[in-house]
Amino acid sequence: MLTREQPVAALEASATSSTLLDIHKIAKSFGKNVVLRGISLQVAEGEFLTILGESGSGKTTLLRIIAGFESATSGELWMGGERLDRLPPYKRRVNTVFQHYALFPHLTVEQNVGYGLRVAKHSASEIDAQVEQALARVKMTAYAKAKPSKISGGQQQRVALARALVKRPQLLLLDEPLSALDANLRRQMQLELKSLQREVGISFVFVTHDQDEAMVMSDRIALLRAGELEQVATPREIYSRPATSYAAQFIGHTNLLRADVRDGVAHCGSLFWTSQLPDGSALLSLRPENIEVAAPSGVPGKVRFRGKLRHKAFHGASELLQIECADGLLFSVRTEARSDWQGELEFEFDPADAFPVRNSEAA
Amino acid sequence: MEFLVSATNGSIRGSRWLLLHSVFVFAFLYLPIAVLIVYSFNGAGVGGFPPRNLTLDWYRTLFSDGAIWESVGNSLIVAAVAVVIALGLGIPAALALDRAQFPGKTLFRRLVLLPLILPGIITGLSLLMLFNEASIKLSLLTIVLGHGTALISVATTEVFAGLQKLDRAQEEASLDLGANYWQTFLRVTLPNLRLSIIGAALLIFTLSMDEIAVSFFLIGRDNTLPLEIWGRLRRGITPEINAISTIIFVFSLVAIVLWYRLRRSAEGSPEVAAELIETAVQGAES
Amino acid sequence: MFSRAYRAVVTVPPLLWVTVFLLIPYALMFCYSFWMVSTSQTIVHSWSLANYRQLLTVDVYWQTLLRSMWIAARVMLFSLLLGYPLAYFLSFYAGAKKDLFYQLVIIPLWVSYLVRAYAWKTILGSDGVLNTLLQYVHLTKHPLEFLLYSPFAVVLTLTHIYTPFTFLPIYASLEHIPRNLVEASSDLGASPAQTFWRVIFPLSIPGVLAGATFAFVLSLGDFLAPLLLGGPSGIMISNIVVSLFGAAYNWPLGAAISLCMLVLVVSLLFVSERLEKKWSFS
CATH class of the missing domain: 2.40.50.100 (RNA polymerase II/Efflux pump adaptor protein, barrel-sandwich hybrid domain)
Structure with missing residues (x-):
């Protein structure tokens, strides 16, 4: 390769120094259909990493394996010195914002946000306090008593975020959370999400098929194609020095x-x-x-x-x-x-x- | 504007014939029910036109008839236990069909659903042979086992349909937020299946209350209401049967109205029964 | 996403129950059909084909089976003739009143089967509602005897019972036809009748098959309506089975007949399922 210059981004360096999640040779097949072909990738503490790929590239499957909804055919996941992939989803310190939010329709906004604390048997007063704080952070306090079906898509998005963050995960997974929003709202939410991530300081793994979104928000982009990583780099790097013709065409x-x-x-x-x-x-x-x-x-x-x-x-x-x-x-x-x-x-x-x-x- | 909205000029006449036909079918469907209700107040007993001597005598006879009320009690108990059995096994069966793979799954699905469409006599007789071989004395218990077994099909069909509509991400979100499988089932899966389960329970209860073909072979000393009625019909026509049928009809009407209220307050089509028949014939695909 | 334990918990109990209360009883029915009743009125566990031989050679058995199928076929046909146009009317012409009419079709289903059969008896009897009405308006001088205790009464009653069941799946399949197909058809110049026969009817065939199968199979196995309204000429195959399990005390022969019915029903379901697959395009 001709990249004689060293990587510029400081985050690139920090990714190797304080790894939070280590994805090690993860492969996944559904029957004869090979979806992931040995993915190795590290997520650093406090990093905003985007997994970018077309539909069918395996990006959502990778995310679901990290969350625990699918099990890998082979490979390992390590987080904080612990084998993550052997834990059921409910024991992982990882939370997810789902593509269509998956808010519980039978619970109110505040019950949705408090759900994770309630099943963990926290005290009522503690749940109330934390829910209130979480709702305030996403500016949804006014809708605490509403049912999810009565609020807009952007508001549901915020509730889903609050619901995941209230669990104080070490890692937040986001599965195309903005795809259901219209263009203007999406741009606004991109900025909000980014500043929220800076504020809470936890790692985000964000899945999207939208390269503009990936460029705007990410510290690093992992470009996935047909179950293989094409390139992992900062947005600037991947744009100015694409590793492959696919990367060059897909990004810009x-x-x-x-x-x-x-x-x-x-x-x-x-x-x-x-x-x-x-x-x-x-x-x-x-x-x-x-x-x-x-x-x-x-x-x-x-x-x-x-x-x-x-x-x-x-x-x-x-x-x-x-x-x-x-x-x-x-x-x-x-x-x-x-x-x-x-x-x-x-x-x-x-x-x-x-x-x-x-x-x-x-x- | 809404009425006959899709009729073009050529088909308006056609739709008139259809309307006439529909009126005829409704008359056919409701004639026996009307006769039943009218003659429950007829002083001259069953049959004979026109009805005469309006009376409440048959209701009075009915209320002092111990055997009937005992059979009503038996039927209520049988139906309640049948609901518990059918739901207790039908819900896991639907979950298994929806989300587990095991050898013989297709056979299992067909076996569970078969009693829906099988004439009751076959279900009844096959169980009779089982109880006979196992030397189990016939009683209300054997009827309950028969009803429960036959009606697992209803619970399974309903709950399975509910599961198909349930967004899997709901349960994933729950697991993701730290709820284990049992908590997820109680707090997310069950509440989402609420309508399917209530619908199934109502249907199972009603079908059990009315069931006779299976009970016919499994009956011990205690009669259920349909068997009690059957016994009396064999002996001749008795007007208090009209009275009890009218009462049951009114109760059923109330149940239907409540059910549709509930169903409409949530969204969803009232096609429970249609779903059942189609599943019965086609077998639920998973 | 579901652990092995989860899947085991939901699978094993229903599997066990179904094995004990459905699979084993059917297997027992199979076994019984090869056993015998001894002269001392006990069931002998010796295996032979005698029951099946009897089924084929004794006229009354196969003739009654044929008559039952003929009755069931008529019930099926009449239910379709009554149910299809009703479903078509409701689905395409009833507009806003659709739901109300739909529920009106369902309501009779909540009235006990037995009670409705019995109501027909009070209508059709020689001093029943219909005969006394006819005499009251001087249309007839004597009661019409053919009304009750005849195959006619059985067919009429079973048609009454199964028409709503036939209607339901047909209505559901009609409701699932996208309305823009009808518009597309008339846009392409088809008359309403052509649209019906070329677009609507073919797409409703799965519903017709489901309804028809349901009506046929359940009337075939009915024994209460014939007992109540059929008289000697309206006897059906299940009545024979009932008497074999009762007074006649020949369980093995009854089991053999039941098993034939079971096989008949299951093969009908198989055929119907095949046809429905062929005619469903979604």
């Missing part, structure tokens, strides 16, 4: 260039530039925003190409152009939004921005 938008390197020169279609990559074929990820409209006078070291404008998609501040070159190469280019893009245009990019990635398809 990218151009994948198939280049052929011969004697220190990379060839891609009719384009070429000097490269320090070893000889052979290479796959390069070039983000659309790293391509610019060519300056009138050529900039040394940049690669220029001409192409016809095929499509343009307006995104408000920016615009995404589809450019087709004479040799058939297609480029996505992100530029400032202007109404007069048309015809033949000339662009340039710095070959240093074309980041080599592993080919996921071959894997």
Whole structure:
């Protein structure tokens, strides 16, 4: 790999120093259907880790194995020096916020929040005090006596959070908790969740299929694909230095260039530039925003190409152009939004921005 | 606007015929019940048109009839115990069908459901042979065992349907919050199955109160109400039967109204009986 | 998510109960059907096919079985003829009054089977409600005797009993038909009759099968209506079984007949289930 720089994020370092949960070679099959193929991953204390993947990638199964609703076919879970995977769900110091919240419909909001304390046989006065505090934290005190069916989705979300947090878990699991909310509310809840996590200081493992959500909230992202980890890194790192073509495409938008390197020169279609990559074929990820409209006078070291404008998609501040070159190469280019893009245009990019990635398809 | 809403011009005439047909079917269904009620007040006894001499005599005769009331008491006891047996085994059976895998599961499911559709005579006789081989004397106990066994099917069907509608995440959330399996069952599973269980209990109670084909073969010295009525019918037509039937009918009506109130206050379709028949014929898929 | 102990706790008790009170009794019925009654009126545990031979050779047994099937078939047919249009009317035309009508169909089910059979007896008897009414309005001079103690009375009563049971699954299957299918059909130019026969009826077949099977099987095994209203010509197979277990005291032969009924019923269920699978598309 070409990542010569050391990981920047301090959290990356802390992940190895104070591990809370150690997921060790967890594999899971349902009959002949292999869902997880030996996942190893550490969750640090106080970390917000997102497991990101498409549906069917195995992310929810992994979460359910941590919570104890499924048992792994092989592998181990360790938490605080203890084998977690041998404990039933009700003995794990792990709590879950469910996808559709799973609030008990026959109990009121405060009974829902107090449930975990009640079954643990805490005293009534203690339950009351803690429930009140938990409801205050999620600003739901006014709805304490309401039944879950009478409050909105966002409010249910908050109650589900309070219900899990009141148990003071060491680790909170969140299974796509925002997927049922509409876009505006979701953005607001993303920020709330993030600041709540900072406030309570416990580790969150957050499952989502939404890469924007993962980018906004996470300390680290674990990208899961077909039961295998594609890359585990900070959002910045995974965006700027994706390990694989899949990671590059799934996180943000990218151009994948198939280049052929011969004697220190990379060839891609009719384009070429000097490269320090070893000889052979290479796959390069070039983000659309790293391509610019060519300056009138050529900039040394940049690669220029001409192409016809095929499509343009307006995104408000920016615009995404589809450019087709004479040799058939297609480029996505992100530029400032202007109404007069048309015809033949000339662009340039710095070959240093074309980041080599592993080919996921071959894997 | 709501009525005949889907009728286009061509089918309005068709719907009139349907309406007429429906009126006829309702008349057919209610005729015997109407006769029953009317003649329970008929001084000239059963039959004979028009009814004459309105009287409460048959009710008076009924209330002083010790044997009938004794059989009513027996039936109430039998029905209550049958409810306990059928629910006590039907709830675990439904849980097992919903969430356990074991060899012979399909056979088990079919066996449990079979008495729903099997003519009562077969259930009754097969149990009679069992009690005979085991030298168990026939009594109310054997009837209770028969009813309980036959009606496990009702409890299982109802509770299984309830479990299918139950969001599994509810129970997971409970376990996740530290409740063990038993606490989860009591605090989450049971409350969510409340309607199914009450519905099943009502149905089992009613079916047991009315059951005769199985009881017919398992009866000892003490009669249940249907068997008491049966004995009297064999001897000839007696108007106090009309009176007791009318009373039972009124009680049943009250029970139905209560049940629908309950059912409507929660949401859900009132298709309990339809579900039962379909399961009886098709076997519940798990 | 459920531990092994949990699964054992919910599985073992019902499994045991079903074994003792359903499986073993059916097995016993099977055994009995091969045993004999000795001349001293005790049951001899010696194995032979004699009971089955008797079933096939003595006319009254197989003839009664055939008659019972014929009665059951008529009950099934009439229940369908009464129940289907009613279900169709309620589901498609009754609008807001649907629930009320539905409950009106259910209510008779809560009246004792025995009592309703008996009510028909008081209606059909020679000095019953119907005959005295006919004479009262001078339509007839003498009571019509064929009304009671005939297969007619049995079919009528059983049809009365099983019509609501036939109605229920049909109604449920009609209710499950998405209404936009009907709209799509008429949008594509089908007349109401064409829509019914090409869309609605085929989709309601599982309900029809369930209702028909229920009515047929339960009327086939009935013995109370024939005893009460059937007279000598309305005797059904279960009446023979009852007398074999009673006065005639030949349990083994009765067990053999019961077992035949059991096999018949189970195979009918099997066929019906197959057909329903074939006709259900969801």
